[in-house]
Amino acid sequence: MAGVSLRVRPVAADREFIVPAPLLRRILxxxxxxxxxxxxRILGLAPHPVLDLVIFGAAxxxxxFMLAWAAEAAQKDISGALAIAILALIAVLPEYAVDLYYAFRSGSDPAYAQFAAANMTGSNRLLLGFGWPLVVVVALIVARRAAAARGVTGAGLPRALELPKSSRLDIGVLAMVAVLAFAIPLMQAIAMxxxxxxxxxxxxxxWRASKVPDTGEEEFVGMAAxxxxxPERQRRILVVSMFVVSAxxxxxxxxxxxEALVESGSALGIDSYFLVQWLAPLASEAPEFIIAVLFALRGMGTAAIGTLIASKINQWTLLVGSLPIAHYFGGGGLDLALDPRQVEEFVLTASQTVMGVAIIIALRFHRWSALALVALFAVQFVVTDTxxxxxxxxxxxxxxVVLFWVHRRDILPALAAPFRRSLLEPADDDREAQLAR
Known part of the structure; x- marks a missing residue:
């Protein structure tokens, strides 16, 4: 391969281990x-909260980024919807690590309980309010340029990102957990x-995602490509190594x-809750957003939005579900109690998720929906009172409610998708054909 700058000869192999130069440069x-x-970390240094924030945040x-590249490349060996789910899970590991630390610390210091909720709700709303619209807008721009290059004009240009029928699995699961999420503010706690x-x-x-049939050969972009x-053996060694080192x-x-996030708030005179809720998610979500945008730029908009939808499910299930466990092992009780501010944040996050489900339940993500999501996401920074x-x-x-009424025929197929043996039933195909006509 041209452009190779690293060659290592393993002891038990006769072939050289070759890493492409662009990838090697970025890893280094x-x-x-x-x-x-x-x-x-090794020397136990902590000179100043703000400096610590920059140093450890950069790390x-x-x-x-390394974790995201490895996770995307791992789809070469794990194909289908399961790969998307696993990619989404691995990509949010940085967020999990920070959030679970706050939950663990809250077991011995109740003041940290608010930060566990802050980080989760902030990253969740950032993902849907900014990530989803960003991917859709980029995907539609690419699709419209491609259509224009083929001579398509006016009404023929794409106005919505079409999702495959297999997306009903994710939409159905997200719809169910979005409704369940309202139990958290009602209980005013995340019970064990x-x-x-x-x-x-x-x-x-x-498990259900592992049963979804492959829809075609996976495409890769950037460093994952x-x-x-x-070669297979070298690829797997490199991917595992990147997983281990980055983790x-x-x-x-x-x-x-x-800790630096909390202490920097006091040092800078900024609300620590605000820093934990928005700065930490920006750092942890950035690679995932970049990968999704790269997918969209390559005309793979459905894969891009699919990854972000799966991430949303991961946050509402595994992440939220793990918080009371971390809290318990940190010395707390069986329930992670929420104060009024956290209750308010969970209501806002759950309601935004319900709206997101309503937008995509018909397997079409319109550009006006993307703009509405961004606008409502921005409003929350102005409207700060309870x-x-x-x-x-x-x-x-x-x-x-309005969108569910407009797309009422799509509600049952989406809710039934997680329980079906096949996501591509003939009845659905016939109904879609009738709607298209």
Whole structure:
């Protein structure tokens, strides 16, 4: 392969281990960015909260990129909807590490309970309010340019991102967990039994995703494309190595990064809750957003939005379900109690999720829906009082009711999808054909 700059001859093999130069450069860059954090961690250095925040935050972002490249390349060996679900799970590992640390710490220090909820609700709303629209807009721009190049004009240009029928599995599961999510503010806590139910739903979702048939050959972009070009044995060794190294960096950086977020708020005179809710998710979600945009730029909009939808499911099931467990092992009780502010955040996050489900339940993501999501997401930064947040939640639910009524024929197929043996039943094909006509 041209452009090779690293050759290692394994002891038990006769073939050289070759890493493409572009990939090697980026891996070394990520390791160089993460190196100061590892030095700080090993030596126990913590000179200043803001400096710690920058050093450990940079390490989390750098490791997240390596983790995301490896996760995407792993789809070469794990195909189908299960690969999308696993990719989404691995891509949000940095967020899990930070969030679970806050939940664990809350077991001995109740003040940290608010930060566990803050990080989860912030990342969840960021994913849907910014990530989904970003991918859809990019995918539609690419699709419209491609159509225009073929001579298509006016009404013939694509106005919505069409999702495959297999997406009904994700939509159906997300719809169910979105409704279940309202139990959390009603209980004013994340109960241990409820967390276990959410984890069981996640396990069932992974099992069901493994049964979805492949829809075609997987395409890869960016650094993942360089990885999958390697011979099978070398590819798997490299992917596993990247998983191990990036996970180690993330786990080593999670605690000091989480602590620096809280302490930096006091040092800078900024609400620590705000930093935990938005700065941490921006760092952990950035690689996932970039990969999704790369998919969209390559004309793979359905794969891009599919990854982000799966991430949303992971957050509402495995992440939320794990919080009371981490809280318990940190010395707390069986339930992770929520204060009024956290209750308000969960209501707002759950209502936004319901609206998101209503938007995609018909397997079409229109550009106006993407713009509406961004606008409503931006409004929450202006409307900060409790009553205003509940009004915004009501607006989310009101829009969802209207969309569910418009797409009422799609509700039962979506809710039934997680329980069907096949997601491509003839009855669905006939109904879709009638709607198209």
């Amino acid at each position: 860059l990520c390791l160089a960015i993460a190196a100061p954090a590892m030095v700080f 989390v972002v750098a490791a997240s 039994w409820f967390g276990l139910v959410l984890i069981l739903i996640f396990i069932a979702y992974l 360089h990885i999958v070009e390697l 180690a960096i993330i786990l080593a950086s999670a605690e000091p990064f989480a 009553s205003g947040r509940y009004v915004l939640s009501a607006i989310h639910l009101g829009i969802a």
